[in-house]
Amino acid sequence: MASVRTMGSAAALLMGLGVLPAGAQEKSSTALDVLIQQCAPCHGVDGIGHDTEIPNLAGQHDRYLWLQMMAFRRGTRRHQEMRYMSRSLSEDEIAALVQYYSSLPR
Numbered sequence: 001m002a003s004v005r006t007m008g009s010a011a012a013l014l015m016g017l018g019v020l021p022a023g024a025q026e027k028s029s030t031a032l033d034v035l036i037q038q039c040a041p042c043h044g045v046d047g048i049g050h051d052t053e054i055p056n057l058a059g060q061h062d063r064y065l066w067l068q069m070m071a072f073r074r075g076t077r078r079h080q081e082m083r084y085m086s087r088s089l090s091e092d093e094i095a096a097l098v099q100y101y102s103s104l105p106r
């Protein structure tokens, strides 16, 4: 199937389906795509919260997002789901996610 082969990557496929915003391709590796899928049910692939209780991450300062993730990890910012999510990730994975979400348009 030539059309599938020329797409080249999962990111291109997701953009074709309208799941990933256009322009996200260069920033997302396959490993990053897998990580983003863990956050997307709540924060979206586009970084826009899916409910009024879920903050938007798109375009937020990367430093701020990093500090919040570390606070959830330590438990100094209390939230059950985010505590679980932040503790299941390595610091490198958190850094990649923070970089991704901060680079998105608000």
Ligand code: HEC
Pocket: 035, 038, 039, 040, 041, 042, 043, 053, 054, 055, 056, 057, 065, 066, 068, 069, 078, 079, 081, 082, 085, 086, 089, 097, 098
């Ligand atoms: C089950 C839903 C859910 C999932 C999955 C989830 N989050 Fe969250 N996240 C929330 C909620 C709700 C808050 C707000 C917490 C609060 O009220 O203090 C939040 C807060 C945050 C914040 C702080 C934002 C701010 O403006 O202070 C960051 C950063 C964050 N999440 C990143 C992530 C990342 C990265 C992932 C994926 C690894 C993720 N979240 C997965 C629900 C979720």
